[in-house]
Amino acid sequence: MRSLLFVPGHSTKMMAKAAASSVDVIIFDLEDAVHPDRKSAARRLVTEALASGPGIGAARYVRVNALDSAWCAEDIEAVMPACPDGIMLPKLLGPEDLDRLDTLMARWELAGRRSQTRIIPVCTETPAATLSLAAKSWAHPRLAGLLWGGEDLSAAIGATANRDEDGRYTAPFALARSLCLFAARAAGVVPIDAVFTDFRDSDGLGRETDAARRDGFSAKAAIHPGQVDIINRCFTPTDAERRWAERVLAAFAGSDTGVVQLDGVMLDAPHYAQARRIMTSFERR
Numbered sequence: 353m354r355s356l357l358f359v360p361g362h363s364t365k366m367m368a369k370a371a372a373s374s375v376d377v378i379i380f381d382l383e384d385a386v387h388p389d390r391k392s393a394a395r396r397l398v399t400e401a402l403a404s405g406p407g408i409g410a411a412r413y414v415r416v417n418a419l420d421s422a423w424c425a426e427d428i429e430a431v432m433p434a435c436p437d438g439i440m441l442p443k444l445l446g447p448e449d450l451d452r453l454d455t456l457m458a459r460w461e462l463a464g465r466r467s468q469t470r471i472i473p474v475c476t477e478t479p480a481a482t483l484s485l486a487a488k489s490w491a492h493p494r495l496a497g498l499l500w501g502g503e504d505l506s507a508a509i510g511a512t513a514n515r516d517e518d519g520r521y522t523a524p525f526a527l528a529r530s531l532c533l534f535a536a537r538a539a540g541v542v543p544i545d546a547v548f549t550d551f552r553d554s555d556g557l558g559r560e561t562d563a564a565r566r567d568g569f570s571a572k573a574a575i576h577p578g579q580v581d582i583i584n585r586c587f588t589p590t591d592a593e594r595r596w597a598e599r600v601l602a603a604f605a606g607s608d609t610g611v612v613q614l615d616g617v618m619l620d621a622p623h624y625a626q627a628r629r630i631m632t633s634f635e636r637r
Contacts, residue, residue, distance in 0.1 A: 353376050353377055353411075353496075353497065353542050353544075353570065353571045354376050354570070354571050354572070354583060354584050354587035354588065355374075355375045355376050355377070355571065355572065355573075355574055355579075355580045355583040355584050355587070356375070356376065356377040356378075356379055356413075356472075356499070356544060356571060356572070356573045356574065357370050357373065357375040357377070357378055357379060357573075357574045357575075357576075357577065357579075357580055358379045358381050358385065358415070358547070358573065358574070358575050359378055359379065359380055359381060359385075360381055360385035360386065360394075361380045361381050361382045361385065361386055361394035361395070361397060361398040361414075362385070362386050362390050362393060362394040362397060363397075364397055364401070367380065367397070367398075367401050369577055370410075370577060371410065373410075373577045373580050374409075374580055374581060374584060375410055375574070375577070375580045375584075376409075376410060376411065376571070376584070377410060377411045377412075377413055377437075377438075378410050378411070378412050378413070379413045379414070379415050379440055379573075380398040380401060380402075380412065380413070380414045380415070380436075381414075381415045382394055382395060382398060382414060382415060382416055382417060382423070382427050383415050383416065383417050383418070383442050384442075388423075391417070391423050392426075395426065395427060395430045395431070396430070398414060398430075398431060399430050399431055399434045402414075402431060402434035402435065402436055403434045411437040411438065412436050412437050412438075413436060413437060413438040413439065413440050413470075413472060414427070414431045414436045414438075414439055414440065415439075415440035415441075415442060415474075416428060416431070416439055416440070416441060416442075417442070418441075418442055418443040419441065419443075419444075419449055419452055419453060419456075424456075425456065428453075428456045428457060428459075428460055429459075429460050432457055432459075432460035432461050432462075432469065433460060433462060435462060435465060435469075436469060437469070437470065438469055438470035438471060438472060438496055439453065439457060439469060439470075439471055439472075440471075440472045440473070440474065440499070441453050441471060441472075441473045441474070442473075442474045442477055442504070443474070443477045443478055443481075443504065444473050444474070444475060444477070444478065444481045445478055445480045445481055445484075446480055446481055446484040446488060447484060447488050447489065447490045447492070449473070449481075450471060450473065450490070450492045450494070450495065451492075453471060454471070454492070454493075454494055457469055457471075457494075467493065467494065469494065470494050470495070470496035471492065471494040471495055471496065472495075472496050472497045472498070472499055472544070473490075473495075473498060473499070474499050474500070474501050474504075475490065475498045475499065475500060475532055475535065476500040476501060476502070476505050476528040476529075476531070476532055477501055477504035477505055477508065478504075478505070478508055479505075479508055479509060482505065482527075482528050482531060485498075485528075485531035485532060485534070485535040486531055486534070486535075489538065489539065490535050490536075490538075490539045491538070491539040491540065492539075495539060495541050496541055496542065497536060497541045497542035497543065497544050497571065498532050498535055498536040498539070498541060498542075498543060498544065499532070499544040499546070499573060500528055500529050500531075500532035500533075500544070500545070500546050501546045501547065501573075502514040502521065502525040502528065502529075502546055503549070505524075505525065505528060506525075509524060511524065511525075519556065529545070529546070532544075533567065533568050533569060537568065542570045542571050543568065543569045543570055543571070544569065544570070544571045544572065544573060545560075545561070545564035545569045545571070545572040545573070546572075546573060547572075547573045547574060547575050548560050548561075548572075548574075548575075548579065549575065551574075551575055551576035551578060551579055554578075554579075554582060557579055557582050557583070558582050558586060560572075561582065561583050561586035561587070562586050564586075565586055565587055570587065571583075571587060572586075572587070589630045593630050594630060594631070596627070596630075597626075597627035597628075597630035597631050598627075598631070599614060600612075600614060600619060600623055600624065600626075600627035601624070601627050601628070601631065603619070604619075604624050604627075
């Protein structure tokens with residue numbers, strides 16, 4: 353999982369365009385992208401798209417409405433029998449909401465897919481959820497990843513902007529981003545960086561995605577198909593990295609200690625883990 357593309361659930365045209373892209377995960381959106389008057393119609397279109405059969409390569413998730421909204425229960429009842437790969441849940445208050453969603457999903461999950469449908473929460477859209485990332489474990493059997501986002505959090509804390517004049521996240525949002533990363537790694541799932549909203553700025557997207565990978569994120573969300581190839585490229589190890597990883601693993605394979613020397617540099621367990629991660633990424637391509 354490197355790229356996740358949000359697609360409005362009311363647009364069959366956009367859903368088809370997403371399916372033809374190279375994205376790793378399509379997120380059919382029933383929440384922010386859909387006006388309240390169109391929720392029912394969008395739910396039907398998303399269910400039909402799911403029922404048409406799995407796409408080639410891309411996993412299919414559905415972002416439902418918040419648990420305590422007027423629409424979430426009906427969203428889950430409608431889409432679960434159509435076998436999505438996962439559910440994305442917005443506006444959580446904490447990891448306890450994962451159990452609430454699990455109970456709701458299990459009610460409508462087909463017998464042959466019991467507990468197979470995964471969950472990716474948007475874990476920083478409320479102050480309570482953001483704080484809980486440092487205070488509680490978010491590990492859950494259904495959890496596939498944690499996505500952070502700053503747009504709804506801006507409104508929730510009364511911020512007038514989430515970036516400074518140079519385009520960098522301001523302190524509250526940089527903290528939320530870091531907490532998402534740490535909580536995801538602690539739970540053993542994929543940390544997912546927030547969307548880059550200016551879909552016309554390819555250079556800015558590339559810089560931000562490179563920085564996300566540098567910091568430890570494994571994936572990034574997108575709001576436009578044109579962003580997908582950039583994200584995939586940034587999160588794919590280079591040939592030079594692959595060659596380095598092969599040499600590191602070979603050095604450790606030929607050593608009976610936990611420390612090796614390569615090109616005059618001492619390497620130990622963290623370097624071995626990094627090399628294994630790089631090779632795993634290549635093996636999954």
